[in-house]
Amino acid sequence: MQYLPPKSPSVDQVGAEEKVARICSRSIKKDSKMYALKMALNMIDLTTLEGKDTEAKVMQMCYKAMHLHDQAPNNLNLPTVAAVCVYPVFVATAKKTLNGSTVKVASVATAFPSGQSPIDVKIRDTQFAVESGADEVDMVISRGEMLRGNESYVFDEIAAIKEACGQARLKVILETGELNNLDMVRRAADIAMYAGADFIKTSTGKISPAATMPVVLTMLEAIRDFYRATGVMVGMKPAGGISNSKTALHYLIMVKETLGQAWLNNNWFRFGASSLANDLLMQIMKETSGLYQSADYFSKD
């Protein structure tokens, strides 16, 4: 019990929604829009997490991660995405395909997405991902224990997985769609950070709602308070349901105005998304040419 973080402040849903509305009223144009679109592209964890995933699909996605839109003019200097995110069994394939690039390999672990397994299985799952070459591990918390108030279980589990990660960075998925309210989101975020999370992440993408703006705002505020209290920076990853550029830009505004410039890079902020990249590319091409191109001009991998 002595490990648990200090009391978390309460969060008011109505106030959080109002603040979100205010953030969404920001207007991003011209240079600042182009800058943000590229920044968002560079923050994506390109993700495939399906039972029907194949090695070929993972290899294709890895190629896309490094070559987002080779048809774009060179002077656009398109970035790569930040990482690919796959199940543990595909980590070795992804690692091999991405060899020599800056794109990282993230692996979900700990009986993703439900987390309904004993701790030793989760540790082994994590070790397997790390041994296969994962640079980052995306774990899920035990929502059942969180909801029934067993905070120390959740804390100890995260700490144990952190230890199993070794050098790999740990992203802790709170699965906020299963937590009842923003107070619990805030508490879970605090527990994860005090237990050693390098990143906190909203969702698995398997539960609806996935990332919502009030939830992300609450988590960013938790990160800010943790940084003020400890001096430690923790990253943020909204995941699931972020498929268009406008939403992505709103998230970036939220980061800028809550945490500031230091978090506006893929060391500290990620989007977990599968279809966002193409929408960003479409917007970037539109900013360049003045015309929207058909979705058929952008490869789907």
Added chain:
Amino acid sequence: MANTKNIKQKANSTPDRKLDFNGDWSYAPSLEGTEHIKIEKRYGLFIDGKFSAPKSGKYFATINPATEAKLSEVADASAADVDLAVKAASRAYEKSWSKLRAAERGKYLYRIARMIQERAREFAVIETMDGGKPIRESRDIDVPLAANHFFYYAGWADKLEYAFPGKKPAPIGVAGQIIPWNFPLLMAAWKIAPALATGNTVVLKPAETTPLTALKLAELIRDCDLPPGVVNIVTGAGTTGAAIVQHPSIHKIAFTGSTDVGKLIQKSIAGSDKKLTLELGGKAANIIFEDAPLDQAVEGIVNGIFFNQGHVCCAGSRLFVQEAVIETVVAKLKDRMESLIVGNPLDKNTDIGAINSASQLKTIQQYIQIGKKEGAEFYQSSCTIPAKGFFCKPTLFLNVSQSHRIAQEEIFGPVLAIQSFRTIEEVIEKANNIPYGLSAGVWTDKGSKIFNLTSRLRAGVVWANTYNKFDPSSPFGGYKESGFGREGGLHGLYPYVKF
């Protein structure tokens, strides 16, 4: 224990805990267009359904406080001009408006409301150009709320017998209405809508620094085919206002503005049978308890004091924070202030626009000097402000004493006086220890605490876990030197009816 070790290691590598809110990514200007906006070179007085030159022959300029450029010239109405307006209003009252079926009055009000919505963008842009408030506010708050007030009172027009069961409400006659410069269009709506709904006619005077949206409203009312003389809009300064107040054919005065002028008005109509409502100054206490949702409370502090550059009579200009959280709250507030953008009010990203006039800026600066002399700890955000125009950085004073003038007097600018408190009794005593009593805010997670405070704070409006929220169906008005009478809601009908 691996985790605590881990945190310590990482902590040592980043000893500096400052957040950088500037950085590489800044927002490019995103200006609301002004090319469709039509402002006449010169405006006459709107009397009897048409614009006419003032008998005084005098005009004065109205400027854009963000650029100091002249926007237009408006008439300076003399007592003779006011007399014409009152006569037109009396004629309209006798001949048409008081005799019109109530449902027909309602239809006119609905038409005005819809036309405000149709011309919303034009109104928002002119409101911002003439008054200095950010387009975000005029677009999202002032103009929609103004339309909503007309919609709301349109609904009451033919239902007055349900508003006053068992009584027979009748209109009073001609209402003289004098409004301030902080919410020019919205205040015109607050005044005109209930007066017309209850069957009265009006002579309205907008403030001398912000006459344009009222004059655009006059054009709109003309385009609505409202019977001539039902609404008359006369522009001018204090003497014009005095002529309205003293006119014998006016039966009701509604004034929103400073407490000093409110007192003058009350004196000057003493002994007459004029009805009066006053909505005057304020120095509201915004109270944050340690169990409050702190991040939302900080947002509430910002909305409380920096909304409309602090030119709000119900602004949360005195902040009381419970001692256990005052350091946290002040740190969060300072961070939040760094992301507030001060500048061109027409930029959609601007949070704080221009101070309404040179003289108001001077008043604010004088109070800042007073606060420094009184020994309160002064803090401003690091933002830059434009070289031209009237601007003031968002300002805090920490460690303020109850006896400081900056804690007692209304500054009407983006200047917040912060005090800490320990007990509930203490904060209630301090919050009430002021001549004003317009509004207050309470932030706590406990419902019982909210109800305890709402019943003991002597303020007309108390917001719980929010601030500066307005709705046409909610009555608004003050205690003590903040005035009397209510505007909005069913209560807002009372000042305009007799039984």
